Amino acid sequence: MNKEIFDILIIGAGVSGISCAIEAKIKNIDNILVLEKSDNFFDTIRKFYKDGKRVDRNWKNHIVDIIGNIDFFDSTKDDTLKYFENLLAKHNINPLYNSEVEKVIKNSENIFEVYSKTQKFLAKNVIITIGKMGKPNKPDYKIPLEIQKIVNFNLDSCTKNENILVIGGGNSAAEYAYSLIDDKNSVTLAYRQKSFSRINETNENILKEYERTKGLNIKLGCDILSLEACETKVNVHFSNKESSIFDRLIYAIGGTTPTDFLKNCGIQIDEYHKAIFDENFETNVKGLFLAGDLAAHNEGSIAIALNHGFKIIDYISKR
Template identity: 35%
Template structure:
């Protein structure tokens, strides 16, 4: 069986940063397993074309602590940046390798991909993010409207529709701004005010609201969805009903808890328990990026790669060097 010093599961910003920091620390071989046939799938699949990628996300500005950083740029420029990092650092990414099983041995882990491909390593870093599992509302989505309800941007452009976007974070605001170019868009948010939008999204949303391109429905709670002919009928808690051609939910993602618990990772207050380096209760099994905090940003993911490698070098240098 192939052997590595570190196996990183998931080649998003956190996984790539971990591999870069490991290489900079002189650790080799480092191998990444990525379930898609490309890196950074959250950015490829969930960011709309031309989306602005902001280092300040969820109103949090982080200074870079490691090798990777970026300034505001488009989705395409960011993906080019990451491709260049992969090439420059000659990262060994095994694509189309969806990891569902990690066997814990006394001195090493055996990481198994659904393709059957396996690798052994003393250290494993899991950086699979949270967007494989989008947060869904707590009411059912009737099967008759499922083809009109979305948790990510559809591949085909959406034009001339009456659309409801549900959520109040930066990704909801960006989805509204993007869709409002060619559609009649309403945003429903359960709070009376936005509290964590970055200033650019706040400005863009205000611009579109003041010229009537976007309607805001603040402090609204949806209780149910129904089919109404070709439309989706949205029931609000206050008794109002509204009808739309499509509904987009932008509620974030959720930690793949079942997968982590199947490995024996302990949870407290709904979060995996880790030390300051992201190491779980299972020695030598680390978490990096969104999966560590539940919510995050690209800069936080980059920084967590550095933090994990600092922890590996502090506690397990003899296992990964030489």
């Protein structure tokens, strides 16, 4: 057990987690620790954003003023990672990587015991900043074992000259679709709703342009009923009674709230399976806070995630 009692322990090194850490340092709260389950910060951006992909400050044109000390503008994936890497170095923040947290308990002395797979840490305040994309949603229908290697939830395994089906109606699905076309692939984008309602105007305009000029096939109002292995490919059966064979499937259908983990931490959950917290992002467990997608109405907004970090640290420092 690490016997040091940290003033603030942050779970997750995504945008909101790093924001909390930097804002704490600026408030001269140096005794902090960031735990991250992956081997680097911004794991979601590294995995789900293709190299060169634009990283938007806001989400779905929902403009939010940044109120904290971290300024950020629309950038590319590479420039975003470099920008925050420099901030981490400037403020001497060194997350402890490969440290997945399993539970958080507040003991009789009002100190939090934070358990990873290998260690226990102690802290006066804990901020949970884990996102949802780290645990992507999966379809209800069965994915046959023999095709699982060509059914993906990011672009890591994609090559060139493939016939690819992208499933989803959000910004990630749109950006996957047109970036795959740029990589010389044939792409179909399937969304079960009759119109796009979750993507920003920029991405919607790009999709229309790629559909008009670059051969993007968009299937709206069309759900998938089942998947069937077809030698080294996959035969997709749609709800409109059509079937098509693809080299690869990419799912971009969002992530799920880690409800069980939050419950194990003693956090109250409402009837909609969302965590309950106050205006300071503090849960019913005093000293235990939520930031990022877990506390946002507009998931994916970097501006909102940065603001969460500022507000929480400002509140803790005053208290």
